[in-house]
Amino acid sequence: MVDDLRKYLNHLLEKVNGLHCILITDRDGVPLVRAVTERAPQLALRPNFISTFGMATDQASKLGLGRNKTIISMYSSYQVIQMNKLPLVVTFIGSDNCNTGHILSLESQIEPFLKDLAAVVADAP
Amino acid sequence: MQSDDEDTSLHSCFDSLKTAVMGCCYSICHKDTDPQENTVNERTHLLEVTEQQQETPVPAASASTPPRKPDEQSALNRILHETATNVIDVGALGPYALEAGAYSERVRVYSARVAGLGAAGAAAPRLLADLPHAERAALLAKPPLGAGDKDLITNAVKKAAAAISELRVEHHEDLVVPFRVP
Numbered sequence: 001m002v003d004d005l006r007k008y009l010n011h012l013l014e015k016v017n018g019l020h021c022i023l024i025t026d027r028d029g030v031p032l033v034r035a036v037t038e039r040a041p042q043l044a045l046r047p048n049f050i051s052t053f054g055m056a057t058d059q060a061s062k063l064g065l066g067r068n069k070t071i072i073s074m075y076s077s078y079q080v081i082q083m084n085k086l087p088l089v090v091t092f093i094g095s096d097n098c099n100t101g102h103i104l105s106l107e108s109q110i111e112p113f114l115k116d117l118a119a120v121v122a123d124a125p
Numbered sequence: 126m127q128s129d130d131e132d133t134s135l136h137s138c139f140d141s142l143k144t145a146v147m148g149c150c151y152s153i154c155h156k157d158t159d160p161q162e163n164t165v166n167e168r169t170h171l172l173e174v175t176e177q178q179q180e181t182p183v184p185a186a187s188a189s190t191p192p193r194k195p196d197e198q199s200a201l202n203r204i205l206h207e208t209a210t211n212v213i214d215v216g217a218l219g220p221y222a223l224e225a226g227a228y229s230e231r232v233r234v235y236s237a238r239v240a241g242l243g244a245a246g247a248a249a250p251r252l253l254a255d256l257p258h259a260e261r262a263a264l265l266a267k268p269p270l271g272a273g274d275k276d277l278i279t280n281a282v283k284k285a286a287a288a289i290s291e292l293r294v295e296h297h298e299d300l301v302v303p304f305r306v307p
Binding site for chain 2 (some may be wrong): 002024029116
């Protein structure tokens with residue numbers, strides 16, 4: 001299954017122009033499945049970068065607007081979109097001019113796989 | 126701390142007793158001396174309350190005070206806990222990093238478990254799914270459509286095409302409507 005999923009994520013990477021990587025990790029940034037191109041910034045793939053989202057989404061959920069679902073961070077040459085699928089975190093990294101709406105629309109296509117992966121994380125010690 | 130709580134609860138009990146006793150005395154005296162008992166003034170109750178009902182809250186309050194204390198304590202703890210979780214204190218979060226050993230251990234566990242999920246997991250959504258060879262051969266070996274069904278389909282498609290070709294836009298009004306613009 002994991003090979004199929006990786007192939008599918010690579011297929012999604014090719015579909016969205018400017019998307020560099022898709023990571024499915026736990027909230028500490030430990031990867032379960034990842035599809036990465038050579039253009040992806042290595043610093044952003046580190047667990048201590050990805051794990052900040054776990055804390056940020058917790059704090060953002062306290063602002064009185066309900067549960068935080070997605071955080072979009074725009075940088076000078078990259079954009080990072082992280083989705084709260086706790087216990088999983090889905091991270092997309094793309095170029096700054098990549099179509100953000102197109103990336104957000106991938107959520108529904110990745111969603112069917114997340115249930116099984118969440119069970120993997122939930123059972124882990 | 127606890128003695129202070131007991132003192133305050135004792136004080137509240139005495140206060141309530143005192144007011145109740147004073148109220149009773151007043152009402153008794155009032156009844157005896159006041160000739161205008163049935164007249165309505167600023168001291169008459171809006172709702173008629175019997176003396177028994179007036180007295181009952183005092184023992185009830187004093188009896189329920191000791192068991193209410195743990196409830197109050199737990200309620201206070203709950204409020205404290207909720208407030209602590211609702212506070213946004215980014216400075217207190219600090220940097221968080223998983224230890225290298227724990228990280229590699231978790232990567233190993235995850236990769237083993239994900240590999241163990243097997244092909245039974247959710248398949249990629251696709252419009253045209255591949256069928257196994259035997260099923261495909263069985264489907265292809267079935268007899269073709271009958272001539273009657275083919276005619277029915279052909280006629281239905283011809284009628285639909287004719288109906289679509291007859292669709293016309295009927296012009297009734299001007300496309301540009303002036304809105305009294307000078």
